[in-house]
Amino acid sequence: MARQWTDGNKFTLLENGEAFYPRVFEVIAAARHEVLLETFILYEDKVGLQLQAALVAAAQRGAQVDITIDGFGSPDLSEEFIATLTTAGVRVHIFDPATKLFGQRLNWFRRLHRKLVAVDGVIAFIGGINYSADHLADFGPEAKQDYAVEAEGPIVACIRDFMRTAIEKGKPGWRWPHWRRTRPVPAALPRAGDARALFVWRDNRRHTNDIERHYRLAIRLARRRVMIANAYFFPGYRFLKELRKAARRGVEVSLILQGNPDLPIVQTAAAMLYHHLLRANIHIYEYLERPLHGKVAVVDEDWATVGSSNLDPLSLSLNLEANVFILDRGFNQQLADNLEGLIKHSCRKVEAADLRESSLWRLVRSFFLFHFLRRFPTWAGWLPAHGPRLTSVPPPALPEGADRVNRTAGS
Incomplete structure (x- = not known):
């Protein structure tokens, strides 16, 4: 995947959860084709429940919805929370879902720390804000000060393609044809502003620094x-x-x-x-x-x-x-x-x-x-350097004859 500066972009600064969450949820609510989301932390609090509702609604409208969470940063989501997503057709992927040993998490290294969203291939978000109530001022003295941006323009295609490829490459037996079967998005997005931009990531293989x-x-x-x-x-x-x-x-x-x-x-x-x-x-x-x-x-x-x-x-x-x-x-x-x-x-x-x-x-x-x-x-470099393998959570089994509408949404 080539990295190059792209012209014609627009960026909107979003400060803290008060600006970030309403805008992300608004864009997801308007999604028609595809929602991609990556986060380090997703908590089952008022913010996490709002995100869950937005993703479920998008999937039920027929959009392909993929959410990737880190196994270390989001270890305590309930089976009910996950099942609500997967039953609606949301595809849930977990990065490095290590089991606990004597109550302690052992997957300390190589965390998925990115916070990305891409919707319908035309709007993207990137920054440092997780999906948890401690990014809101009403959380109290421990509420975090943080930033993200909303992106429009050609840079969105770079972010979207990166996120889609990350999901496909994380699957066992990955082959390029799988990536080509995803829903089409515009190959070249129109100008949205005057900003030049470069999307850069860090991994443990070719892009280490x-x-x-x-x-x-x-x-x-x-x-x-x-x-x-x-x-x-x-x-x-x-x-x-x-x-x-x-x-x-x-x-x-x-x-x-x-x-x-x-x-x-x-x-x-x-x-x-x-x-x-x-x-x-x-x-x-x-x-x-x-x-x-x-x-x-x-x-x-x-x-x-x-x-x-x-x-x-x-x-x-x-x-x-x-x-x-x-x-x-x-x-x-x-x-x-x-x-x-x-x-x-x-x-x-x-x-x-x-x-x-x-x-x-x-x-x-x-x-x-x-x-x-x-x-x-x-x-x-001496520490464990596992590859970007994801575990996809299957939807819960339904009783024989139960309604399976939306179970295969986005498949």
């Missing part, structure tokens, strides 16, 4: 500003080197990181890099209002990215991820204004004086961090 490479290239070419908001920040040595070089040549480099983390170890890991970054005149802001879950960035006046990839070892070296890279001044400015608003109203700036630790400990720690970050991609 593509997302990171595009980040590093943008930072290397930056002339005025680099602004990154990322939930889990512990990137590799080469990434940090590009950030420091950019700051030293006069680029304003700003990082928005977690100050109210959902996992305390996240803040601890990022803080281990603070001295190294501050010495290069990189600005660090800790977002305090609620847990930061976003994975977005802007560079200069036209480059931006939104997606599922954190900047930590899991996302950069192990997980299956997807980002869209956007060249569009209007979208860049909108996202930059949003991030600057976070800095102004909800962040605390980290100063060197705030970091109280001995010089000796800092020297020792920096030595080990340097070697860990430099060698981690190699070490990650």
Whole structure:
């Protein structure tokens, strides 16, 4: 599947579940031919139930509906929840559905971390928002701050083809003819706007570092500003080197990181890099209002990215991820204004004086961090690297003579 920049796209920024869920459910409600959805987390809460209802309705209208969930991120869905989907004709696929051992999940590595939606081959969504109530403000202090985009234009075909191929390749005995028998969608979509875009994914075979490479290239070419908001920040040595070089040549480099983390170890890991970054005149802001879950960035006046990839070892070296890279001044400015608003109203700036630790400990720690970050991609290759195999959940058996309408929808 070729990767190339496409012209004529339009992107709409969606902030948090309040903007994301209503729009996704509205588009699914209008689906006539096909709904493809991938997510890391799907919970059986008010958001998950709304998604279930939307998918069931689409399948009952005759659309082919495929949903792929991660076996680690979504391990506790009830049989009734799944059966409601499959009975309506929704095809449910589970990535790496490992069984528990003594109540513990063992499938820690190579997670399906993407969050993608494609509807009728003409509208797509990509970002970091899962399907769970903790992405809504009324969840309380633990509600997450996050982003996604709605995409229109030729880039949608790239996303749709990737998602369809991922399903077909995940099946045992996959052959290309199976992919060709899917419902047809437009081969070339009309222009929807002026944005250039590139859809990039990370896998454990041919595209192991593509997302990171595009980040590093943008930072290397930056002339005025680099602004990154990322939930889990512990990137590799080469990434940090590009950030420091950019700051030293006069680029304003700003990082928005977690100050109210959902996992305390996240803040601890990022803080281990603070001295190294501050010495290069990189600005660090800790977002305090609620847990930061976003994975977005802007560079200069036209480059931006939104997606599922954190900047930590899991996302950069192990997980299956997807980002869209956007060249569009209007979208860049909108996202930059949003991030600057976070800095102004909800962040605390980290100063060197705030970091109280001995010089000796800092020297020792920096030595080990340097070697860990430099060698981690190699070490990650030693971990289990199972292929993208999916388990498809069959619909429940019906009593003899029972109505089987919609059981074969989308087959």
